Amino acid sequence: xxxxxxxxxxxxxxxxxxxxxxxxxxxxxxxxxxxxxxxxxxxxxxxxxxxxxxxxxxxxxxxxxxxxxxxxxxxxxxxxxxxxxxxxxxxxxxxxxxxxxxxxxxxxxxxxxxxx
Amino acid sequence: xxxxxxxxxxxxxxxxxxxxxxxxxxxxxxxxxxxxxxxxxxxxxxxxxxxxxxxxxxxxxxxxxxxxxxxxxxxxxxxxxxxxxxxxxxxxxxxxxxxxxxxxxxxxxxx
Numbered sequence: 215x216x217x218x219x220x221x222x223x224x225x226x227x228x229x230x231x232x233x234x235x236x237x238x239x240x241x242x243x244x245x246x247x248x249x250x251x252x253x254x255x256x257x258x259x260x261x262x263x264x265x266x267x268x269x270x271x272x273x274x275x276x277x278x279x280x281x282x283x284x285x286x287x288x289x290x291x292x293x294x295x296x297x298x299x300x301x302x303x304x305x306x307x308x309x310x311x312x313x314x315x316x317x318x319x320x321x322x323x324x325x326x327x328x329x330x
Numbered sequence: 331x332x333x334x335x336x337x338x339x340x341x342x343x344x345x346x347x348x349x350x351x352x353x354x355x356x357x358x359x360x361x362x363x364x365x366x367x368x369x370x371x372x373x374x375x376x377x378x379x380x381x382x383x384x385x386x387x388x389x390x391x392x393x394x395x396x397x398x399x400x401x402x403x404x405x406x407x408x409x410x411x412x413x414x415x416x417x418x419x420x421x422x423x424x425x426x427x428x429x430x431x432x433x434x435x436x437x438x439x440x441x
Contacts, residue, residue, distance in 0.1 A: 218373075245427050256419055256431030257374065270426055304373050308427060318364065319429060321373030 218322035220305050226328045229295060235325045237288040237305030245310035246288040247319060248280060251302040263288060264310055295329045302326050342438045349407040351435045353420035358401060362423040365394060365405045368434075369416045377405070377418075407437075415439045 218239045227233050237246065245264045249257035262270035263282040277299075279291040288305055306319040343349050355363070361382035366374035378389045380396050380403070387394050393406040407414055420432045 247427060247429075249429075254434075256421075256434055257429075258431075259428055262427045264427065270428060306373075306429075310427065317423075318376050318379060319423075319427070320376070321366075323371070323373050 218305055218307055218320050220303075220322040220325050222325060223323070224326045224328075226330060227292065227295065228330055229297070231295075232291070232293045234292065235290040235303055235305075235327075237290075237307075237322055238286055239307040239320070240286055241307065241309075241320070242285075243307035243309050243320070244285055245308045246282060247306040247308075248288070248290050249304040249306065249321075251304055251324070253301075257304055261290075292327075295327075297329050300328045339433065340436045340438065342440060343410050345410060345412060345439055345441050347410055349405075349410045349414070349437060351405045351407075351418050351420075351437065353403050353405075353432050355401050355403070355420075355422055357422070358398075360401075360422045360424075363394075363396065363403055364421045364423055364429070365392075366419045366421060366431075367414075367416045368419065374419060379423075410437075410439050412439045412441060 221236045225233060247262050248260040250260055251257040259272050260274045261280045266282045266285055277294050281289040302324040304324045305322045308317045308319045364379040365377040367377050368374045378392050378394050380387045380394045385396050391408045396403045415438055417434045417436050419434045422430045
């Protein structure tokens with residue numbers, strides 16, 4: 215299984231809602247990532263988890279809250295988002311054998327988020 | 331500063347021709363680069379990677395060239411097919427898993 219799955223595929227939420235994005239991989243990878251991608255732009259890193267510990271937070275606003283319950287799962291909790299947060303949210307994973315993160319990242323299909 | 335950029339935002343080629351997509355980087359300490367393909371509605375898909383101890387790497391119909399002197403890398407696609415139409419990103423993979431993407435080149439293949 216070389217797949218990263220993300221749910222839901224699409225999500226529409228109001229600015230007062232609380233929702234969560236989910237990501238799962240069964241490749242035994244120990245690093246997982248959240249990226250944000252606006253239309254016609256490259257993905258931008260948000261968070262990195264290595265061995266279930268948050269290792270990188272790219273100064274992401276606190277209305278985005280990541281969680282890594284175990285090595286196969288990664289969540290992104292959303293609360294009080296703004297319309298400009300509408301984007302494609304991508305999850306990725308990598309082996310991270312030496313804890314340095316310098317290896318191939320496998321991406322999921324993303325969740326298309328619209329904030330109204 | 332750090333940046334990974336592409337020379338052309340769009341590239342249109344005839345089916346069967348070879349495609350070349352270019353990328354420049356500014357950090358001379360960069361040592362691991364990856365090319366990704368992103369089709370509409372999908373996540374980026376790994377194509378090929380190269381480390382700084384190499385100047386060329388070949389895959390199936392794809393070749394990546396790295397010129398450390400001028401801090402430039404390119405992706406060559408041989409015999410381009412309609413299924414190659416997508417946005418191509420070069421990316422620098424830094425320590426800790428931080429992946430910095432270039433702006434992307436949209437490849438369009440004309441039948």
